[in-house]
Amino acid sequence: MRPSTWADRLVALLVRFVGLVILLATLVAAAASFLYNQAEDADLADRVAMQVNMRLRDHVAVLQGVRALYQSAPATHGPSIRAYIAALRPEERAPGMEGIGIAVAIRQGTPAAAEAMLRENYGREIKVWPATSQPVGFPIVLIEPYNPRRKNALGYDMYSEPVRREAMRRAWQTGVPAASGLVRLQQENGAAQKQSGFLVYLPIYAAGAPPVAGSTERPIEAFVYAPFRTTDLFTAVLGSQLATIRGVEIFAGDGPSAPLAFRHGTMGWDTHTEKLRVADRVWTMRISYGRQFERLGRPFGIFLFGLALALLATQLHRVQQRRVGAAQALAEQQARHAEDRELMIGEMAHRMKNALARISALARITLRESTSLEDFETRFDGRMRALSETKQMIVTGAVSSVELGRIVRRELEVAGWPAERIAALDGPDVRLDDESAQAISLAIHEFVTNSVKYGALSGTGDLAVDWRRDGDAIELSWVETGLAETPHIESESFGTRFIRTLIERQLKGSWTRAAADHRLSITLRWPAHAA
Numbered sequence: 001m002r003p004s005t006w007a008d009r010l011v012a013l014l015v016r017f018v019g020l021v022i023l024l025a026t027l028v029a030a031a032a033s034f035l036y037n038q039a040e041d042a043d044l045a046d047r048v049a050m051q052v053n054m055r056l057r058d059h060v061a062v063l064q065g066v067r068a069l070y071q072s073a074p075a076t077h078g079p080s081i082r083a084y085i086a087a088l089r090p091e092e093r094a095p096g097m098e099g100i101g102i103a104v105a106i107r108q109g110t111p112a113a114a115e116a117m118l119r120e121n122y123g124r125e126i127k128v129w130p131a132t133s134q135p136v137g138f139p140i141v142l143i144e145p146y147n148p149r150r151k152n153a154l155g156y157d158m159y160s161e162p163v164r165r166e167a168m169r170r171a172w173q174t175g176v177p178a179a180s181g182l183v184r185l186q187q188e189n190g191a192a193q194k195q196s197g198f199l200v201y202l203p204i205y206a207a208g209a210p211p212v213a214g215s216t217e218r219p220i221e222a223f224v225y226a227p228f229r230t231t232d233l234f235t236a237v238l239g240s241q242l243a244t245i246r247g248v249e250i251f252a253g254d255g256p257s258a259p260l261a262f263r264h265g266t267m268g269w270d271t272h273t274e275k276l277r278v279a280d281r282v283w284t285m286r287i288s289y290g291r292q293f294e295r296l297g298r299p300f301g302i303f304l305f306g307l308a309l310a311l312l313a314t315q316l317h318r319v320q321q322r323r324v325g326a327a328q329a330l331a332e333q334q335a336r337h338a339e340d341r342e343l344m345i346g347e348m349a350h351r352m353k354n355a356l357a358r359i360s361a362l363a364r365i366t367l368r369e370s371t372s373l374e375d376f377e378t379r380f381d382g383r384m385r386a387l388s389e390t391k392q393m394i395v396t397g398a399v400s401s402v403e404l405g406r407i408v409r410r411e412l413e414v415a416g417w418p419a420e421r422i423a424a425l426d427g428p429d430v431r432l433d434d435e436s437a438q439a440i441s442l443a444i445h446e447f448v449t450n451s452v453k454y455g456a457l458s459g460t461g462d463l464a465v466d467w468r469r470d471g472d473a474i475e476l477s478w479v480e481t482g483l484a485e486t487p488h489i490e491s492e493s494f495g496t497r498f499i500r501t502l503i504e505r506q507l508k509g510s511w512t513r514a515a516a517d518h519r520l521s522i523t524l525r526w527p528a529h530a531a
Contacts, residue, residue, distance in 0.1 A: 096233025246290025
């Protein structure tokens with residue numbers, strides 16, 4: 001394969017640039033489609049809010065007409081208002097409006113005038129209720145169109161309830177229509193399916209009466225009001241549009257933390273928030289159209305099409321890169337193989353040097369200790385076998401370390417120690433690298449050899465071997481008891497000095513021996529990081 005040329009690089013750069021331009025154009029087109037759909041939904045939501053506001057203003061306009069009729073003929077307000085409301089037919093033309101009512105002002109404890117109006121309007125005795133501590137009251141003396149369910153509201157003093165009273169106070173003080181918060185309408189006591197509701201109040205001031213001295217409030221004669229059932233009202237106002245809306249929520253206040261007045265469907269992620277004007281209060285409407293395909297499908301389709309073009313344009317670049325990359329990878333692989341060979345040769349030379357040095361030292365020490373050629377052969381063969389088996393554990397286990405317990409058990413097994421006692425040996429898992437394993441293996445072999453000749457493994461006495469972790473150190477204990485005679489350890493043989501040197505220099509550890517009362521105790525201790 002020929003190497004990459006300047007022409008190849010220029011073509012690759014050009015292809016990358018074209019692919020990037022296509023991808024950026026695709027992203028711009030997809031974002032424009034998404035924003036257009038979002039603006040379209042926002043416009044639809046704004047139209048719905050405008051429709052709701054217009055309907056609510058129409059309801060307030062009806063109340064203003066009733067107030068004008070009341071003020072024009074106060075002496076005959078009962079029959080004339082009933083006739084006027086009957087002609088309006090609010091139940092048909094304004095579903096959700098629970099009629100139109102009149103609540104007259106009374107001083108507390110003087111309900112006679114209001115009860116007389118109730119008797120005149122409905123031909124039966126109706127009491128003002130409930131008892132209240134407020135200085136004034138506003139019992140309902142008329143609500144039309146009349147039906148059996150609405151009779152539950154007649155005589156009810158709305159000024160006795162805090163939510164209604166707060167709205168009535170605003171209307172009284174400002175002279176403009178005021179809406180209450182969400183309440184349970186008195187008419188709901190006779191309804192099969194109960195709904196939340198609210199009321200809109202319009203004050204009727206006493207004609208020609210000046211303000212009370214020391215007060216900014218004008219003397220009031222009555223309230224014209226309309227109760228609304230929220231579900232019926234907003235279902236009627238939204239009408240057939242509910243079929244095109246995934247979800248809508250209306251809150252009786254400014255923001256979604258206000259009490260929920262109406263809910264239809266489920267809200268999606270594409271929520272639009274609009275403000276509603278309910279008399280003098282601001283309500284919040286949230287609308288979700290759920291048009292996932294229009295909002296996401298088309299932009300996503302545009303994006304996929306552009307991405308496919310960009311991928312097609314960059315395919316040439318990828319083929320070119322594979323060709324150049326293959327050549328570079330081959331060169332790098334050959335370089336790594338060369339480095340690996342040099343490293344392996346160096347490692348083999350280092351290990352052979354160490355092994356030959358150790359074998360040479362063992363040979364010299366064994367030669368000094370031996371009394372004959374046969375004795376040399378026996379000693380040297382045992383020590384070489386200990387080294388060989390340690391190496392064999394590492395090679396056959398395909399690992400870089402040997403477990404301490406395995407070395408101990410192997411040496412005792414060769415010495416003929418009972419299998420059940422070997423199986424009973426217990427200690428923590430201590431891993432030894434190559435150098436440490438060889439040092440420990442030679443030491444254990446030396447202990448076993450001496451014990452077979454003079455100690456517990458010769459048939460006289462008992463042997464106990466264990467190892468443990470002591471903080472940051474490993475401690476191995478070799479204790480022989482009940483020996484035929486107390487060992488003489490005042491002097492060290494060449495082999496003993498060699499083992500001690502291995503422990504101290506190679507393992508950075510220590511070696512202690514003690515002998516007394518037909519007992520021999522040997523303790524090896526070395527740092528755990530050497531294990």
